[in-house]
Amino acid sequence: MHTGYVKELDVEKKPFEELFEPEYLRETVPEFPSSSEPELMRHFIELSIKNHHVDKGMYPLGSCTMKYNPKISEDMARLEGFIHLHPETPVDSIQGALELMYELGESLKEISGLDAISLQPKAGAHGELTGLLITKAYFQSIKEDRKTILIPDTAHGTNPASSTRAGFKVRKVKSNEDGILEPASLNEEMNEDVALLMITNPNTLGIFETHIGELADILHTNGSLLYMDGANLNAIMGKAKPSDFGVDIMHFNLHKTFSTPHGGGGPGSGPVAVTSKLSRFLPVPIIFYNGESYYFDWELKNSIGKVAAFYGAFSVMVKAYTYIQLLGASGIKEVSEQAVINSNYLLTQLKEVFDLPYGKNCMHEFVLSGSNLKEYGIRTLDIAKRLLDYGYHAPTIYFPLIVPEALMIEPTETESKESLDGFIKAMKNIAEEAKTEPDTVKKAPFNTPIGRLDEVKANRELNVR
Numbered sequence: 126m127h128t129g130y131v132k133e134l135d136v137e138k139k140p141f142e143e144l145f146e147p148e149y150l151r152e153t154v155p156e157f158p159s160s161s162e163p164e165l166m167r168h169f170i171e172l173s174i175k176n177h178h179v180d181k182g183m184y185p186l187g188s189c190t191m192k193y194n195p196k197i198s199e200d201m202a203r204l205e206g207f208i209h210l211h212p213e214t215p216v217d218s219i220q221g222a223l224e225l226m227y228e229l230g231e232s233l234k235e236i237s238g239l240d241a242i243s244l245q246p247k248a249g250a251h252g253e254l255t256g257l258l259i260t261k262a263y264f265q266s267i268k269e270d271r272k273t274i275l276i277p278d279t280a281h282g283t284n285p286a287s288s289t290r291a292g293f294k295v296r297k298v299k300s301n302e303d304g305i306l307e308p309a310s311l312n313e314e315m316n317e318d319v320a321l322l323m324i325t326n327p328n329t330l331g332i333f334e335t336h337i338g339e340l341a342d343i344l345h346t347n348g349s350l351l352y353m354d355g356a357n358l359n360a361i362m363g364k365a366k367p368s369d370f371g372v373d374i375m376h377f378n379l380h381k382t383f384s385t386p387h388g389g390g391g392p393g394s395g396p397v398a399v400t401s402k403l404s405r406f407l408p409v410p411i412i413f414y415n416g417e418s419y420y421f422d423w424e425l426k427n428s429i430g431k432v433a434a435f436y437g438a439f440s441v442m443v444k445a446y447t448y449i450q451l452l453g454a455s456g457i458k459e460v461s462e463q464a465v466i467n468s469n470y471l472l473t474q475l476k477e478v479f480d481l482p483y484g485k486n487c488m489h490e491f492v493l494s495g496s497n498l499k500e501y502g503i504r505t506l507d508i509a510k511r512l513l514d515y516g517y518h519a520p521t522i523y524f525p526l527i528v529p530e531a532l533m534i535e536p537t538e539t540e541s542k543e544s545l546d547g548f549i550k551a552m553k554n555i556a557e558e559a560k561t562e563p564d565t566v567k568k569a570p571f572n573t574p575i576g577r578l579d580e581v582k583a584n585r586e587l588n589v590r
């Protein structure tokens with residue numbers, strides 16, 4: 126057996142029989158079902174056809190960027206040298222992997238304009254928690270016991286959840302009638318207990334927070350920090366650097382912006398970048414390069430400690446690195462531009478048939494309201510279900526909470542004009558059907574493997590068979 130890099134087993138070896146009660150041990154091998162390779166292939170291909178996925182059709186989900194993920198990223202993540210790496214391998218044997226992580230960190234620093242980074246957190250929400258623990262450590266270091274996190278009313282649910290989890294108290298700040306945060310409303314909430322404002326920019330309405338610089342000034346004057354939830358980075362990367370508008374901490378969602386498939390419960394990654402003032406609190410180890418080789422620095426004195434097993438989700442980092450290298454600086458910029466153009470094209474067409482409560486145009490996503498179809502007895506849920514019959518994944522619905530009957534749509538940059546036109550046609554048809562044959566819309570979907578579910582019953586009587 127190859128034991129070269131792996132540490133000696135430090136758990137006492139025991140025979141099998143000592144580990145389990147006799148009643149749990151079989152005498153004979155059970156008759157496992159068996160199937161041939163073609164049967165197995167047909168089974169999985171059949172499942173993949175039944176499911177909707179981004180390789181099959183458009184996925185206009187708002188809030189989560191569900192973009193096409195170039196296949197080359199998958200190829201790179203499956204390179205022999207990467208998949209057979211053991212995390213305990215000594216650093217002089219994994220210089221390539223360390224270089225990749227280091228360079229990915231450098232790229233993300235460049236994109237954010239921030240000074241230091243940890244790739245450890247494994248999701249956006251995990252990045253939030255990490256950023257908040259860093260915040261806590263920072264205020265402890267200057268002997269301040271600040272407890273309040275301010276969060277706009279448009280925020281994603283993970284923001285208040287992470288804040289509470291990290292031991293802070295959450296206070297909501299109201300957006301104005303244009304769907305953005307006004308310096309005056311922030312000022313009203315400011316006091317010496319405010320640790321930070323956690324803001325998504327562009328926000329979940331797909332609107333850029335144009336007062337962000339002023340908001341940052343108000344916070345900094347008060348000794349507070351500005352946290353940016355980077356889930357919507359797909360709209361601004363390469364175009365605007367968060368550090369330029371005063372961000373102190375941000376997380377990235379590599380599985381949204383930087384091409385890792387998600388939504389199926391696969392691994393994610395939520396790197397956290399900070400200004401130099403906060404860098405000594407980052408999780409350990411930090412990857413360093415001394416001009417000759419790469420190494421892990423475990424000696425960060427004020428570190429909040431480790432936040433993930435080993436170094437985080439390495440395969441996701443390989444995909445993000447590949448994606449960034451593939452596009453280069455100009456390509457990254459083009460992604461943002463195209464995502465915003467596509468989104469505005471959809472918005473212009475769809476506001477003819479649905480309400481648009483906030484904003485005249487948008488960034489990478491926008492939020493419509495289906496309230497105008499209520500008079501026909503149609504709710505947003507019905508529209509989402511009917512879309513499935515047209516071969517589209519449903520958009521995010523009933524979020525953000527400040528929009529009644531919300532339909533949150535993000536086309537992403539890779540959809541062509543033809544595919545956007547197809548989606549527009551489907552949405553317009555449904556709006557028409559809502560008036561002419563509301564029963565069809567209410568009972569949809571008809572073309573999916575399973576029809577309309579009783580969602581309450583499905584929750585109460587869980588049956589996953």
Ligand SMILES: *Cc1c(COP(=O)(O)O)cnc(C)c1O
Pocket residue numbers: 188189248249250251281283284325329354356357378393395
């Ligand atoms: C997706 C999302 C999150 C949470 O990220 P996860 O990676 O799903 O944990 C947080 N904020 C916003 C705005 C998001 O869209």
